[in-house]
Amino acid sequence: MLKEPFVMVNFKTYKESTGKNGIKLAKSLARVKGNLALCPQSTEIREIAKLKIPVFAQHIDPIEYGRNTGWLLAEAVREAGASGALINHSEHQLCFDDIKKCVEACRRVKLLSIVCASNKRIVGLIAKLKPDYIAIEPPELIETGLAVSQVKPNVVLDAVKAAKKIDKNLKVICGAGISKGEDVKKALELGTVGVLVSSAIVKAKKPEEVLKEMVKNAK
Numbered sequence: 001m002l003k004e005p006f007v008m009v010n011f012k013t014y015k016e017s018t019g020k021n022g023i024k025l026a027k028s029l030a031r032v033k034g035n036l037a038l039c040p041q042s043t044e045i046r047e048i049a050k051l052k053i054p055v056f057a058q059h060i061d062p063i064e065y066g067r068n069t070g071w072l073l074a075e076a077v078r079e080a081g082a083s084g085a086l087i088n089h090s091e092h093q094l095c096f097d098d099i100k101k102c103v104e105a106c107r108r109v110k111l112l113s114i115v116c117a118s119n120k121r122i123v124g125l126i127a128k129l130k131p132d133y134i135a136i137e138p139p140e141l142i143e144t145g146l147a148v149s150q151v152k153p154n155v156v157l158d159a160v161k162a163a164k165k166i167d168k169n170l171k172v173i174c175g176a177g178i179s180k181g182e183d184v185k186k187a188l189e190l191g192t193v194g195v196l197v198s199s200a201i202v203k204a205k206k207p208e209e210v211l212k213e214m215v216k217n218a219k
Helices: 020-029 042-049 074-079 096-109 120-127 153-166 181-189 207-217
Strands: 006-010 036-039 084-087 112-117 133-136 171-175 194-197
Touching: 006 171, 006 207, 020 036, 020 042, 020 207, 074 096, 084 096, 096 112, 112 120, 120 133, 120 153, 133 153, 153 171, 181 194, 181 207
Parallel strands: 006 036, 006 194, 084 112, 112 133, 133 171, 171 194
Antiparallel strands: none
């Protein structure tokens, strides 16, 4: 079960988080006590899910059982042990109709859905689909070390307002440039219930220590 406020680590496809490296990284991060979730590559979901922490797929496709060679089925992700899925990350964007189908697929198989958006206009559109979470992530800040919560707080505030305007119960998280504990603390002060972080942890010399500081501030 995903507990809030949380820190979600997106493994992406870095060398440090692929295959055996990904399993090793997950085991290290799993030692941190607190509310966290991991978002590994699909090939590692089943193994990492054994660690008994919430695991999210980095993507699912808008499909059902059938002739879909090379696509990623929500049912398969769920069976592998995932608790949820990222949808429409800036590095894997979808059209609105496909986002809708993916949110419905998550609902169908009881996966939590986190739909990414780059600005408040898109947040407003996605909010109408009623996903479990919306992640506001300005792509220009990703992997810069400049946290959106610090350098563009209004982007986060506007996203929270846009989501709540459609559904007061809709929850927002933020990502892009989150790299230390104070970035997490600021994000929560802006009305989010968590953060999405990647390279600041995955590529760190001591990933476990970086995550520990972030989780400490996720209160």
